[in-house]
Amino acid sequence: MKATIWHNPACGTSRKTLAILEDTPGVEVDVILYLKTPYARERLVQLFADAGMTPHEALRLMGTDAQERGLGGLDTDALLDAMAANPAYVNRPFVETDKGVRYCRPQDKVREIL
Structure with missing residues (x-):
């Protein structure tokens, strides 16, 4: 499964969401640093x-x-x-997979689309 995260490395919730994505087997993560790529x-x-x-x-x-x-x-x-x-x-982070899009606050919301 592919997952795209609009990420800000300075944000703790964004880092925790990214960690969940990276730790989930079978998930290929595309990270968009949205402050650099608006x-x-x-x-x-x-x-x-x-x-x-x-x-x-x-x-x-x-x-x-x-x-x-x-x-x-x-x-x-x-x-x-x-x-x-x-x-x-x-606000951040937003994550998109083929199961939908979530605003991941709290970070565990990302599990709904994995």
């Missing part, structure tokens, strides 16, 4: 839809200036534009 806007739309989330639910406030900039009050299209322009505004 999301395409269309990809964000698809990830959120597949994870059953809205962009507002995936907005990262901690460690960013999103709250000060009022991003939580933006309409969906404007928020997606901001997230595509600055991937730090997207």
Whole structure:
């Protein structure tokens, strides 16, 4: 099974999720360092839809200036534009397998799609 993780090595939850993927037999992991390889806007739309989330639910406030900039009050299209322009505004980690997409907080959520 192939698994793609949108990963930030500085994030403990992201590291723990990656460890679960790497420790699961038969899982081939593709790691996307999303701060270096930002999301395409269309990809964000698809990830959120597949994870059953809205962009507002995936907005990262901690460690960013999103709250000060009022991003939580933006309409969906404007928020997606901001997230595509600055991937730090997207909470993490997201993981995709052929069984679906999960926002892996807590990290054990990844087991639902393995």
